[in-house]
Amino acid sequence: GAVVSQHPSRVICKSGTSVKIECRSLDFQATTMFWYRQFPKKSLMLMATSNEGSKATYEQGVEKDKFLINHASLTLSTLTVTSAHPEDSSFYICSALVRDGHYGYTFGSGTRLTVV
């Protein structure tokens, strides 16, 4: 149980375009979701926390207008990288807080974004 499906797994886009990454909770309601960014051989860096129906809370240094997060339903959160540039190339991972009798955090499989 507590599965999060993240799509796409890989995406290549041109500079200046926007890319949307979806994260769906398949068998539970995810009232709180988190978005992380991970550089090669580095740890996960929290970008933002989103609660269903509310605006996302961004970490210091994360551009709100570049990384748009929408959490409009209890099963779907999206991260849109707007006007992408090569420096936005990274591994993006979503996570959902699980509170269905067990407390924990489950992660999506990640999205490798390459901006060319």
Add this chain to the structure above:
Amino acid sequence: QQQVKQSPQSLIVQKGGIPIINCAYENTAFDYFPWYQQFPGKGPALLIAIRPDVSEKKEGRFTISFNKSAKQFSLHIMDSQPGDSATYFCAASRGGNTPLVFGKGTRLSVIA
């Protein structure tokens, strides 16, 4: 400020050995301590987690030891196998809707 300090950065053990990865934290408000395993190009997968009211927890070949007074916790992998070669992250959270805080990770290589 690094809230969760993890060591070692990398570790090489022989097959069958018992790698031990350590983490230390400062924030006494943390009350949930999970360990995650990550393979290249994949998201982290939960291995085992512990709460501060327990000093040790075992699940299969994985054991967490927790020392509340020292604010330290560690992961032991029994009878390690080459398939255990991955990056391991410790983490901590304050509960509620707060996010996990991750250690920097340990790259484990188990050689046959």
